[in-house]
Amino acid sequence: MVRLESRGDVSRAWSLLSPVVAIVLTLISGVVIFSAMGKDPGLALYTYFVQPLTTAFGVTELLVKATPLVLIGIGLSIGFRANVWNIGAEGQFTIGAIVGGGIAIAFHDSDNFLLLPVVMIGGILGGMAWGAVPAFLKTRFNANEILTSLMLTYVAVLLLSYLVHGPWRDPDGYNFPESRLFPAAAMMPVLWEDSRLHLGAALAVLAVVGGWVILSRAVIGFQLRVVGQAPAAAKHAGFSQNKLIWFSLLLGGGLAGLAGVAEVAGTIGQLLPSISPGYGFTAIIVAFLGRLHPVGVLLAGLIMALSYIGGEVAQIEIGLPAAVTGLFQGILLFFLLGCDVLTHYRIRFGAPGRARGS
């Protein structure tokens, strides 16, 4: 019989090892799944996880995809530390894109260099506003932020759909549901010639540094950690729980909004009915896989970005359905959560009555 035995302490080694084990187990599952689908598992894994990294273009695309994941993941990981479960980042991302994009569309004939900063600030404020709604409903009415933030995601996506099908549709766009192209002054500068790698990537790195300062040096980060681990102790210390809920959701919403505006003003260049392959949800996995630690989030963002790119390459090269990506992401999170038990418990074999302590 297998049973779990409390360590009484947190194992640092397992806390770092568990994501690695989870990734390895996910790859093994990949072999099984590919074989079951009748594909050569070696080739499939190579196409999925290695081939994208063999070209400079592939690497820059990886960074392009990692940018929103890291930006959102940093915000979520800080909130999750405080048990503020903002799972509506996808909606905050969308509103960020709508507000920033709306400004860009409104000034489509401008070449003022201030346009881009205004677009970016608009995106951040949009995301913060969308994050503020669950914060308000939670602190004022005690409404569960998981459900409210998620419901708001559906609302945001429908709002975007309405805008690009209706008032913001490109007048010269042959009735396609898409906005006109943003003016050059609203577009983020490209960091690497002949690629789509834009300013957003640099901002993501900045967010990692900022997140690290908040969590390991700042008093507010300490307060977030305490309220997450022991709410009564936070109350005893005199930390305001409401303030921390607001902080988490505004920060998470703002970073998701920034990610949204960076996506449309950096990568896409216009508003479309669908601007995200689920970055806001994948970022939840990124946050957990990264141990809710900023540096971990950076690494996890790169890994999850690889799963997106790999999925695209595998679709073209060996005809794997795009849905495999989502499947892998879910499996990875399962294994991670399963392995995480080892940070607090050790596994013992044998019947409970027989095992003898020292």
Next chain:
Amino acid sequence: MDFVPVILTVITASTPLLFAATGELVTEKSGVLNLGVEGMMLVGAIAAFAVASTTGSGLAGIVAGAAAGTVMASVFAFLTLTMLANQVATGLALTIFGIGISALIGAGFVGFALEPLPKLAIPVISDIPVIGPILFGQDILVYLSFVMILAVAWFLSRTRPGLILKAVGESHDSAHALGYPVIAIRYAAVLFGGAMSGLAGAYLSLAYTPLWAENMTAGRGWIALALVVFATWRPGRVVLGAYMFGAITILQLHAQGWGIEIASQFMSMLPYLATILVLVLISRDKTKIRLNAPQCIGKVFHAAH
């Protein structure tokens, strides 16, 4: 205006919510919060559709949907109850996984159409005007949804196993001290919740819109979760909530017919906005929530000493 067809469509829109919320109610009463309802519904939907369209048997589809939901729930149960993983995170993972695997399996079934589940009209009484078709002219799953919620209401309030289930959700430490197998009871509750979510999905792909589309649940799993809170964990109010939301969903389909000129996207927002509204209305009374919510919900139980 003829209300009978409207009410009939309300029933079809409400049934999946009723199934999913019934299952989640039992799961939460045992002290477990499973946020993976959306994922379990999707997997139930594709499993039911795949089996029904391959075998041609709606009944086989229903069984497959329930079974698929149960399998999904067993993954959740293993991670949270045996491996002691965080319930919130695991529920989210279950939904992400469910979206992925249902899309993968469903890739081969997009564009297929299916005969909707047959109506089981009860002879004679189903011919009674108005109430006949509404009460006695439904398909088997609609009847089953009512049987299930009645059974759950009876189980929770009238039976000893129901009392034990509630005791486990109320205080797992006390229940453990009295010798009740907390983990086993929670496994059963979670698996039941999975089966119900699977049936909810099966209803969507076999009866509501008899076809498969990626993400066809469109947030209904999450609405079902909100319904349980709205119902303050009481079966009677689960029915009320499910039908209220069914009616709101149907509103958007009939709005244009009734000459209301609002962009369809705004009409589609209604169920989500209504969910937020009812959550706010019910949650603002903290005392009410605390009195009715199972005290151990979401808490990890580890019986080491």
Next chain:
Amino acid sequence: MTQQSDEMAEKQDGGEVPDAAPLLALDRITKAFPGIVANDSISFQIKPGEIHALLGENGAGKSTLVKIIYGVLGADSGTLSWNGAPTAIPGPAAARDLGIGMVFQHFSLFEAMTVLENIGLAMNDQRDMTALKQRVIEVSTSYGLPLDPDRHVHSLSVGERQRIEIVRCLLQNPKLLILDEPTSVLTPQEAEKLFETLRQLSDEGCAILYISHKLDEVKALCEAATILRGGKVVATCDPRQETAQGMAELMIGQKLTPTRRDGGEVSRTDRIMVSRLSIASEDQFGIDLREISFKVRRGEILGVAGVAGNGQTELMSALSGEIQNRRQPDSIRFDGLSVGSLNPAERRALGANFVPEERNGHAAVKDMSLSDNAFLTAATRMKLMANGMMRHGEIRSFADKVISAFDVRTTGAEAAAGSLSGGNLQKYIVGREILQEPGILIISQPTWGVDAGAAATIRQALMDLARRGCAVLVISQDLDEIFEICDRIVVISEGMVSEPRDIEAITVEEVGLLMGGLHDLADTVGSEGRANG
């Protein structure tokens, strides 16, 4: 789980006088947890109808042993014999089938359910609720344990809750009743009533295993005692023949050094002034505070005695600022300043420190390091932060200071709080507050669940702090502790507080009456009664 050895069982029986065969015999029961052997080869016997005490300090292994007897835990090795036959008890249901009943220290009750449902859940085979209700009424009246089967548990006092636990054991006609520290939640008078019930049961032939660390009770009630220390049996005796002092030294394993009490100067200055404090509890299962008034002077320790669940938690929250009273900010004054509307951090900045009852998760965060836990309450006064940033160097050295000043046994300031034993963590928490040199210290259950050595250190530190001019308020259920360290005493009952009395001028009996009977007094004064539920 039982490793049966016939030879062993025979040897055990052979040595006994045959007139009363043991009902329960434990032979070399051993149980280990990671890092600790909780029960190390424990053997003793209980005869039918015997009231047998199991004595020992916190951490001596009493609870573990009892859980093994009741089937909650399995032993690693050793034999348990029931009526002479080696028996396996795989779970509580099996224990109940044998005739073993258990009254837990932390009640295993369900707050949101009725008394009857709670009792029904503990019966192995009870399905007919109407018949059960009848039996509950019969048993509770015949043993003097009045209970209303239809009341919800959350509306009952702690004493009444204990009655549920006892009645549900009695309904199964137990042959052995185990009680774990039953009097810790009772007034002295209620305890005396309980003893009468237990003697009645003993006369009817039911054996009783009575777990306690209160030696006077054991002397008054029990005819045999097994004393545990560090997981081992250190003595078996007849408590009626022993002195309390002698048994205490066996329990602790060393000579008792009474705490020093040099009568320091109590000045006339009031540092804590509570006047007509009334607060409705935030918890619907909690107690409302009603018109509470008292003062604590510079250099004085005031004790708040009372049975658990009479408003102590609420009083602590109101004083520490976890509950704020914005409408009556003047109801609490520290050194003359109204603090009723301040949060805990703001009150700390004024020189007041607090130690709540619960160590894990309230006074300390168990997965965080001792350093981080130092920062939790010492950040402002010890200047451990600057410009919104933590000063890790200063935090670390403050934590080290606490560790060495209070002799906290740990691997260092980076150890997680949860890795410390109860006594060491409590020393760390109390030290963290005392080293901030507070002018006011409010502490709840300072030595609850702490070993005798740590308890002595903590009590001495509190008295030394008072001598340096601090006003100390001690909320405690342990009357011995209050009589040992306090200068004056008040009693809290149903959210109200009695007139303060000098500790020399009041007897335990009087305190007991106040603990149980204060509400009668108030009702005659005409104060409005508390609504139930």
